[in-house]
Amino acid sequence: MPNEERKIVLPSQILGDIKSNKAGRGTFIENGKIISEKLGILNANSNFINVIPLEGRYEPTVGDFIIGVVEEALSAGWLVDINAPSPAFLHVNEVPWDVEFGDTEKYLNRGDSIMAKVSQIDELKKFQITLKDRNLYKIKGGHIIEVEPSRVPRIIGKKGSMIALIKKYIRCRVFVGQNGKIWVDGDTKSIERVLQTIYKIESEAITFGLTNRIEELLKKDAKDVR
Amino acid sequence: MELDIKLIDDNGKRLDGRSAEELRKIKIEAGVLHRADGSCYLEWGGNKVLAAVYGPREAIPRHTQNPLRAIVNARYNMAAFSVEDRKRPGPDRRSREISKVISEALEKVVLTEHFPRSAIDVNIEVLDAEAGTRCAGLTAAGVALADAGIPMKDIPVACAAGKIAGQVVIDLGKEEDNFGDADLPVAISPRTNEILLLQMDGHLTVEEFNKALDLAIKGCHAASEIQKKAILDKYQSIEGAE
Numbered sequence: 001m002p003n004e005e006r007k008i009v010l011p012s013q014i015l016g017d018i019k020s021n022k023a024g025r026g027t028f029i030e031n032g033k034i035i036s037e038k039l040g041i042l043n044a045n046s047n048f049i050n051v052i053p054l055e056g057r058y059e060p061t062v063g064d065f066i067i068g069v070v071e072e073a074l075s076a077g078w079l080v081d082i083n084a085p086s087p088a089f090l091h092v093n094e095v096p097w098d099v100e101f102g103d104t105e106k107y108l109n110r111g112d113s114i115m116a117k118v119s120q121i122d123e124l125k126k127f128q129i130t131l132k133d134r135n136l137y138k139i140k141g142g143h144i145i146e147v148e149p150s151r152v153p154r155i156i157g158k159k160g161s162m163i164a165l166i167k168k169y170i171r172c173r174v175f176v177g178q179n180g181k182i183w184v185d186g187d188t189k190s191i192e193r194v195l196q197t198i199y200k201i202e203s204e205a206i207t208f209g210l211t212n213r214i215e216e217l218l219k220k221d222a223k224d225v226r
Numbered sequence: 227m228e229l230d231i232k233l234i235d236d237n238g239k240r241l242d243g244r245s246a247e248e249l250r251k252i253k254i255e256a257g258v259l260h261r262a263d264g265s266c267y268l269e270w271g272g273n274k275v276l277a278a279v280y281g282p283r284e285a286i287p288r289h290t291q292n293p294l295r296a297i298v299n300a301r302y303n304m305a306a307f308s309v310e311d312r313k314r315p316g317p318d319r320r321s322r323e324i325s326k327v328i329s330e331a332l333e334k335v336v337l338t339e340h341f342p343r344s345a346i347d348v349n350i351e352v353l354d355a356e357a358g359t360r361c362a363g364l365t366a367a368g369v370a371l372a373d374a375g376i377p378m379k380d381i382p383v384a385c386a387a388g389k390i391a392g393q394v395v396i397d398l399g400k401e402e403d404n405f406g407d408a409d410l411p412v413a414i415s416p417r418t419n420e421i422l423l424l425q426m427d428g429h430l431t432v433e434e435f436n437k438a439l440d441l442a443i444k445g446c447h448a449a450s451e452i453q454k455k456a457i458l459d460k461y462q463s464i465e466g467a468e
Contacts, residue, residue, distance in 0.1 A: 039372050
């Protein structure tokens with residue numbers, strides 16, 4: 001935990017002055033004052049005042065790994081729902097297959113899930129995603145759940161500590177998308193345990209010492225620790 | 227119509243025992259619905275209002291999309307059982323007007339330019355009505371928007387003032403609204419005191435109007451404190467549950 005005190009701020013709360021600080025994410029400037037624009041946790045980082053949101057839709061950033069569901073196959077690509085305010089576009093050049101024009105439905109169709117990466121965001125907030133990276137592919141089998149996107153950092157943990165914990169105690173494969181979609185694969189029982197753990201993390205995301213408590217919980221009914 | 231009730235008694239008290247500058251009791255709870263992105267339940271005197279926010283999401287139908295900013299769709303609806311005689315369900319002239327003015331008030335505070343081509347849907351459901359439902363609805367919508375994590379410049383809040391028995395008072399009750407002389411609902415952005423909504427029903431002189439407006443803005447600030455406390459309470463209760 002970066003700072004011991006976690007202060008919740010409301011929209012319209014005045015956080016500082018532009019003379020002494022810089023306005024970071026989740027803030028705006030009016031009359032020389034830095035003001036919070038959403039409900040979140042105050043985070044001051046080397047002169048920048050940021051507000052880390054507690055709720056809200058996923059806001060894509062370039063380089064995010066995400067899980068998307070194909071909405072529509074177009075002639076030159078696909079429209080993919082990535083939990084963002086508008087769907088993202090996946091161009092035929094951005095997939096590892098050699099797709100002929102108009103043959104997009106053969107490869108991905110409505111309802112298919114993919115692991116992808118956000119590759120481009122233009123000034124009109126049109127999102128482009130790509131499948132051309134390591135470990136990105138169409139999802140076959142497994143289970144996808146949705147969590148609050150603002151809780152994803154807690155589920156991943158510091159440098160992936162929380163997710164490493166889950167993988168250590170439960171035999172499963174997990175992929176956490178930055179957009180709040182999580183893919184879990186394994187046998188039915190372990191999927192169920194992973195989901196339980198993730199929901200617990202989600203509901204207690206803003207409490208302290210969560211990693212330790214989750215470890216104790218997992219230890220209790222762990223059979224084969226790797 | 228012959229008026230046989232006294233709206234203000236000899237001691238200066240109103241029908242429900244309030245003084246001229248006293249609000250009805252307000253109770254707000256944030257985040258009551260699980261399927262919505264943000265929600266709020268509000269009780270304002272006898273009003274019971276539920277507000278739910280969805281989005282920002284792709285605006286449908288597509289021709290309503292604005293390529294530069296998000297649109298805010300507020301939908302005000304009264305339940306059939308919210309009034310004494312059953313209200314015919316569905317949108318009518320009155321609720322469409324209220325939906326429109328609330329949408330425009332909310333659009334002024336939400337940072338719509340963050341979400342081009344999207345829509346933010348706000349559903350306001352009046353479960354029980356006792357005068358001043360548009361103010362109650364807008365106040366609930368403000369909390370629900372904050373709970374949904376939507377970026378905005380301020381949490382909007384509304385309160386009414388009016389004139390009964392020749393005297394300017396705050397926050398009219400049911401009888402006061404029906405038999406009073408004027409009603410003035412006002413919505414403001416509490417940080418800047420900008421007016422987001424202002425309507426008037428009845429007649430007021432300029433002095434009375436100014437007095438009523440000041441009173442309503444004072445009421446807005448009082449309601450705003452309750453709004454902020456409600457949002458913070460939602461998170462305090464999680465932290466306390468360790």
